[in-house]
Amino acid sequence: MTHKVCNPTRRNIIKGLGAATLLSPLCTLSAWAAKPRRIYIDGLSFLPSNIADVKASKLDGFIADISAIETIEQSDGTQNYKRTYQACINSIKQAANTVSANPDTYLQGLTGADIDKARAQQRTAVYFQIQGADCVESDGISTNGDLPLWPQLDSLHQHGLRVLQLTHHYGNRFAGGALDNDGHQGLNNPLTPAGRALVAELNRKNILIDVSHASEQTALDTIKVSQSPIVLSHGAARHFVNHARCSSDEVIRAIGDNGGVFGVFMMSFWLTNKPVPTIEDYINQLEYIAKIGGVDCVAIANDFPLRGQENLLALENNNNEGVKEYLDWWHSLQSKNVLGFDVEPKHVVIPEFNHIDRMSRIDDALKKARFKSSDRDRFMGGNWQRVMKKVLI
Numbered sequence: 161m162t163h164k165v166c167n168p169t170r171r172n173i174i175k176g177l178g179a180a181t182l183l184s185p186l187c188t189l190s191a192w193a194a195k196p197r198r199i200y201i202d203g204l205s206f207l208p209s210n211i212a213d214v215k216a217s218k219l220d221g222f223i224a225d226i227s228a229i230e231t232i233e234q235s236d237g238t239q240n241y242k243r244t245y246q247a248c249i250n251s252i253k254q255a256a257n258t259v260s261a262n263p264d265t266y267l268q269g270l271t272g273a274d275i276d277k278a279r280a281q282q283r284t285a286v287y288f289q290i291q292g293a294d295c296v297e298s299d300g301i302s303t304n305g306d307l308p309l310w311p312q313l314d315s316l317h318q319h320g321l322r323v324l325q326l327t328h329h330y331g332n333r334f335a336g337g338a339l340d341n342d343g344h345q346g347l348n349n350p351l352t353p354a355g356r357a358l359v360a361e362l363n364r365k366n367i368l369i370d371v372s373h374a375s376e377q378t379a380l381d382t383i384k385v386s387q388s389p390i391v392l393s394h395g396a397a398r399h400f401v402n403h404a405r406c407s408s409d410e411v412i413r414a415i416g417d418n419g420g421v422f423g424v425f426m427m428s429f430w431l432t433n434k435p436v437p438t439i440e441d442y443i444n445q446l447e448y449i450a451k452i453g454g455v456d457c458v459a460i461a462n463d464f465p466l467r468g469q470e471n472l473l474a475l476e477n478n479n480n481e482g483v484k485e486y487l488d489w490w491h492s493l494q495s496k497n498v499l500g501f502d503v504e505p506k507h508v509v510i511p512e513f514n515h516i517d518r519m520s521r522i523d524d525a526l527k528k529a530r531f532k533s534s535d536r537d538r539f540m541g542g543n544w545q546r547v548m549k550k551v552l553i
Contacts (some may be wrong), residue, residue, distance in 0.1 A: 199220045204423065249315060252320060265284060272545065350377045371390055384395070479507035
């Protein structure tokens with residue numbers, strides 16, 4: 161029996177993990193040996209300090225945040241992180257050097273086709289991303305009436321930038337931020353005129369636009385004006401956790417209609433408000449994104465290092481202890497009445513997925529939940545690959 165995405169009986173089926181599958185005559189060892197493993201792509205992680213983590217992760221490709229940040233104390237007492245051009249041009253050069261120094265492991269991803277190339281060579285394609293357009297500091301104004309000039313964006317692109325997030329948590333001159341929502345769920349923080357010009361330039365340069373951390377209105381505005389599919393590389397559905405950092409059905413549906421993808425990440429306090437997070441909570445998120453945005457919208461993301469959240473690993477995934485490092489930040493936004501921060505987090509990770517073999521474990525969980533093989537192909541990497549091939553040309 162195969163899984164249909166909106167089957168209401170799946171929650172009962174998931175509890176019976178996999179015995180029937182193991183007995184199937186189709187699942188012989190020789191059959192699996194003859195079939196290549198499905199493509200695994202992670203929507204957001206980081207270049208690891210231990211190069212062995214890349215092979216151990218089994219990833220065919222991943223988007224790597226390579227940006228460098230400066231901590232900014234805001235006027236209201238909260239903290240933001242600004243990615244300056246100088247910091248980011250230095251960090252992208254360092255990242256490119258790291259990739260080129262490990263040719264047996266990495267292939268720097270410049271086009272969507274590089275995933276197939278890396279896979280054929282048993283390497284991992286890595287696509288450079290910056291989480292916030294603060295690095296584009298110039299005005300983008302032409303002096304002779306031609307197309308606007310974007311020298312800093314040109315430079316970053318030449319060094320390998322292929323995915324750009326419009327903002328991170330808080331708004332900038334291009335976009336509204338999710339945590340600026342001031343009780344209106346982001347509806348008062350649209351894409352700005354400068355943001356519209358930036359979106360047009362990103363389309364022209366074939367750079368993938370990421371609306372993670374953006375306000376709801378900025379995400380919707382970006383989808384309307386972009387000529388290419390956009391992504392929300394790492395997030396979760398507000399249906400489960402009513403929080404500013406999570407996305408409404410309207411945003412999820414618009415991303416699906418746009419031909420983009422929505423990556424569900426590993427930060428469990430944005431996946432469920434239950435006191436103990438489980439594998440099923442993650443599967444529920446994927447199923448819901450498929451229900452609202454379509455099966456071609458669902459993707460996997462991380463937002464932690466490849467091997468997992470390091471502090472939680474050191475604590476043997478003790479969420480009761482690990483969540484303490486987030487509480488000061490959480491309380492600072494609770495005092496500003498930002499949506500969702502009134503509910504104090506109780507955990508950080510789903511222990512089974514805070515692991516270097518995360519992708520295989522997610523794949524296995526989808527199989528045990530009776531998702532169709534074709535949907536697993538899409539979720540685990542096929543949807544990312546499709547969008548990358550469409551945009552990164």
